[in-house]
Amino acid sequence: MDTGNRRTVFLLAFLAALLVAAACAPTEEQGQSAGDAEIPDEVLIGATLPLTGEEADVGGYFKEGYELAFEQINDAGGLQLGDQKVPVKLQLLDDTTNQQTAANLGQKLVDDGASALLGTYSTDLVQAQSTVAEQNQIPYVNGGGAATAIYQRGYEWIFGALAPIQSLAISQMKWIDIHQDKGQLPKPAEIAVIWENTSHGEDYLAGIQKFAEQSGGDYKVVMDESFELDTKDYSAILGKVEAEDVDFFMADAHLPDFLTMHRQYIARGLCHDIRTYGARGSEQDAIEVIGQENVTYILSAVWWNDLLVENQPKVNEDFIRLFKQKYGRVPEWYGALSYDTARALFTAMENAGSVDPEAVREALASLEMESVVPFGTLSFPEETGYQADYAFLVQQNTPSGSSPIIYPNELATGPGIPKNPNC
Amino acid sequence: MKALTERLPPWLPSRVVIIFLVGFAIVFALPFFLPIPETLHGLMAQAFIFMSAALAWNWLGGYVGQVSFGHAAMFGVGGFVSARLLLAGAPLIMAWLAGGVVAAIYGLLWGHPTLRLRGPYFAIATIGVGEATRLVMTFWTSFTGGSTGVSLPIQGGSQYQMYWLTLELLAGVVAASYVLRKSPLGLSFLAIKEDVEAAGDVGVNASSYQDLVLFLSGLVMGLCGALYASYFAFINPGDMFGFDRSIGFVLMGAVGGIGTILGPVLGAAVLVIIQETLIASFPDLYLGLYGLLLVLIILFEPLGLSGLILRAARLGGYRPSASVAAGGLSSSAAKGRSPGAGPGRVLKEPPT
C-alpha cells in the first residue's frame, strides 16, 4: 500500500471507530451514592481489614467487633432512619495489611455504593485509606488509627474513635511518676525509647519526650531508635540498649513486632524494671507465643479492658456478655473499640435520619454517645481534628495471667509493681 | 503541508507524525464523546502514568540493554520531592518538574559509576541501590513520613483532570521514545547494547550516552512518581521505593516487549488491568501471574506481547522494518558468543 491509500484506510477506520463508539455508548452510570437523599432498602457500609498479612490476628479481632455490632443492630430490625427500620450490610474486604491495597479497595467500596466506610486497623492503613474517603467525601469512622497525624491534615470526613498515642505515653509516665515520687524508682531515670518508624511511633516518642522535658530532669531519654515495621532482627537495637544500661525500656510496636522483639529481648537475657511496648503486652497471643513467665510485669496502656465495669454505663456489661455469648471468650480492646466504632456510625446515621453523607458527617461531628470507653462517652471533637480523647487504662501483667488496671486511680482494679522482682 | 514533510528528518516519516497526532487527539477527546464511568477514567489516568514509566524504564533496559531492578528509587524521589513542595505551597507543574529533575540527578549519582557494569552485574547492583534507597528514605521520617507516609493537599476534582495531564506526559514520552529509537542517537544506543567495546572503537562514548539515557529515564520516572503522588494524594516509602514497585517496571517492559515502543505500553496496560481485576478477590495472586507471564514470554516470545502482535500482523501481510529485530533482550549477534555455553537448545531468537 502506498502512502495515499494508507491515509485513506486510516481515516475510514477512524470514522468507523467513532460510529461504533457512539452506537455502543453506555447508559448513564448509576447515580453516585453521594447526594442521594432517599432512604435505601438496605444501607451498605464498606470496610477493609487486614485479614491476612502481618496484622492478620488483630484484623480478625476487629472483624469480630464489627460483626457483633452489625448482628446486634440487624436483630433489632436495623437502623431507625426517620420512621423506617432499614437493615445494614457490611461489605468487608481483605486489604492484606498493605497500604496501597487498603486505599484501592476503599475506592472500590465507594464505587460499589457504600454510604460510609468503617476504618481498617493500624495507623498506617488508616492514614492511607482515609485519603480516599476524603477525596470522595464519604464519612470514614475508624477505631484502628490512633496517631494524631491522621487527624491533623485538615480533613473533614475522617473520625477516629481511638484516643491519641501521645496521651498513651503520658498516661504511662504519670503512673511511673507516682512511684518515682515514692522513691520506688530511680531518680533521675534513664529511658530508652524504641519506636516503630510510623506516625504512631513518632507520637509515642513525642509523648515521652514532652513529659521528660516538663519533669525538670527527673527523666532523661538517653537513647531513641526507630525500627522498620516487620523487622525480623532486633539484635542491633537490643545490643545498643544493653550497652546503654538504661533504667526503663519503653517501646512502641504493633503486635507482630512486639512478639518478635520481646522474644529476642528475653533470648538476650535482658531485664528492666519498667518494660513496655506501648499498647501491647496484655494480649492472649503474647502468653501463647512467648510464655507467661516472660511477659509478666510488662506495662501497657490500652483503650479498653474487660475489667472496666465500675462506674461504666450498662452498654459495657451488655457488650461483654454478648461477645462471650457469640465468641466464647472475653473480649480485648480490639473487639470493644471496633464494636463501638460501628455503633458510633449507626448512631450518627440514626441521628441524621438518613444516609446522606453530609448529614451523617454532621451527626458524627456532633455525636455524644454512651460508650464502652473509659468514663463512658464517645465524641469526636473538632479541635482535635475529630479524634476522640479519653483516659487511657494503664495495665500491668501479673504472674497469674491477669492484667489489672493500675491507673487512673478512679478506675484501678489492682496495684502496679514498679520494681521487677525478676531482674 | 508538503513543505513541512520535506523538512522532517529522514528517520521520521510523515505518516508516523500523523498517526501520533491523530491518536493523541482521539484519546484526548474520548471522555467528551463517550460517557466513561469515573472508575475507568481514573484507571486510564493510572495506566498512562505507568505506560510513561515503563517506556522510560525501557530506554535504559531495552535500548541500551541495561536492565534495572531499582528504578523505583527515582520514582519515589520524584514523588516525595513533589509532595513536599506541594505541601509547602508550590504550584503544581513546578513541583512535578522539580520532582523529575531531582530524581534524574539522583539517578545520575548512582548510575554513573554503576553503568560501567554489564548485564547481570548491573542488574544486581540496581537491586542494591533500590533497597538502600528505600531503607534510607524510610528512615528519613521528616522527608517521607516514615513507614506511614505523606498526605498531599486534596484539591477537589483534581483526580478527574489527571486524565489529560497524564495523557500529555505519555504523549511526550512516546514521542521521545520514538526519537531515541530511530534517530542516529538511537543507533549509538544499539551499538552499546550489542557490544560496548566495539562501540567504543567506532567512537561511541558509552559512558556519556548511558548517562544521558539514565538522566532522561530518571527524569520521566520522577515525573511519573510526582503525578502518581498527586493522583492518590497519599504516598508512602514502602510502596514508592519498594522492590515490588521496581519489579513492576521490569515486568511491564519485559512482558510487553523490551526494546519496542508498543511493548511497554501494552505491558503497563495489561498489568494495570490484571491488578484492578484481581485486587478484591485475589490480592496476592497477581505477582505470581506476572511471574508466569514472564517465564512464558522469555521462553517463547522474547519480544513479549508486542512480539505476539507482530506475528499476528505478519499473518495479515504486514512486513516490519529490519530495525524491529533489534528489539528484544539480546540480538542475534550475541547469541553465538557465550563462553562456556553448554550444549543444548538455544532459546528461540527474535523474529527477523
Place this chain on the structure above:
Amino acid sequence: MKQALDLAVSSLLLGGFYAAMAYGLGLIYGVLRVVNLTHGGVIMAGAYLTWVLFTELGIDPYMSIPIILVVFFFFGVAMYWGLVRFLPRGAAGGVQSLLLLFGLWLLMRNVAYLLFKGDTRSIQTSYATKSVNLLGTSVPVTRIAVFLIAVVVLIALHFLLTHTFTGKAIRAVAQNPDSCTLAGIDVERIYMLAFGMGTALAGLGGLFVATIFAFNPETGAVELLKSFVVVVLGGLGSVLGIAAGALVLAVAESFSILFMPSFLTAAVGFVLLVVVLVFRPGGLFGEKVLR
C-alpha cells in the same frame, strides 16, 4: 570494651550463617555462570518446609536437615533439567536467564501465598528463647546451633570439592568446561549436580532462617542480596573465600551500629554490594573477573 566483645561474638555467629546461606549461590554461579535469582525463593521454600515439618510432623528443625537437603537437591536437579539447561550462559545471555529465574521466583512467592497466606510464621521450639552465656555475653541457643552446623557443612563441602573426584570435576568445569568435555567429563551431569547442590544449600539456608527469624512469603529478597554481597566480596575461588566474605559482611553490619542508628545498619550490606561491584567485581580476593 564489653560491647566490642559482644559485637565480635555476634559477628562471628552471623558470619557463619551468611556463609552457609551464600555458598549455594556461589556454587551455581561459579560452575554454570548463571545468576540464580531463585536463590531467595528457595531459601523461603526451605523455611516453609522446615516449618511444615515442625508443625505437622513435630520434627525438630535441626533434625530435618537431611530431609531438607535431599528434597531441595532433587528440586534443584528438576529445575535444571526442566528449565535451566536451556538458558544461554554467560554475560551475553545473562539478562534473559536473569529474568527467567526472576519470573520463577515470583511464581514461588505466589505459591507460598496460596498455600500459607501472607502471615508471618516462626518456629516456636522449647529452646527458641533460651540463651547461653558466651564470653560474658548472652547468645541465643539457635544462633550457636546454626553457626556450628554451618561450619560443619562448609568443612564438608571443602572436603568434597578437594578430595573427591566429583568435587574436582566440579571445580574443573567451573574453570573450563570445554576442556572438561575433551577430558571425558560429562559436563551436563556436573551442571545438574552443581545446581542441585546449590539449591540444597539454599534450602538449608532457609532452615537456618526459619529457626532464627520469623518469615513470610516475602522472605528471600534480602537474603539473596546478602548472599550476592558475600559471593562478590569473597570471590568464587573457594569455600574459604566465601567464609571470609561472609565474615566481612557480618562484621561491617554488626559494628556499624556504633556509628549509625540501628535502622540504617540494614543498608550497610547493600551499599557494600554496590561499592564492591563497582570497584572490584573480582572480589576482595582477586579471582579472575568472570565475564
